[in-house]
Amino acid sequence: MGIAFQAKLSWPPTGNKMSRTGNGRVYPNPDYVAWLHANLLELLVVATAPPIEGPVSVRATFYPKTNRKYDLDNHFKPCGDLLEKAGVIVNDSQIVELVLRKAEKRPGEPHVVVELEELAQ
DSSP states (O other): OOEEEEEEEEOOOOGGGSEEEETTEEEEOHHHHHHHHHHHHHHHHHOOSOOBOSOEEEEEEEEOSSSOOOOHHHHHHHHHHHHHHTTSBSOGGGEEEEEEEEOOOOTTOOEEEEEEEEOOO
């Protein structure tokens, strides 16, 4: 069906650091919240269509700052949450196909490019 949505996001925090615990409670990590808010504002400007309701295929290409090793899946979790919070998709459980790719480093501008394709139901 073709690309339904594409966005360039700043480098996401790892999913392992999305929350912290203290006093028997779980709190969102301030770095995660800051990343979420900054990118949410960007997506709200770009995502003007109603949320995609059916199954989607997602391709995310990560452009890191260095050649340091990192887990792609840990860095995608915040991106899926962001797509839902921005109203691009109804729920990140709609993602039925996920392709994650490491690209060449971008020393001055680490980022991730996320592309969604709406699939036939």
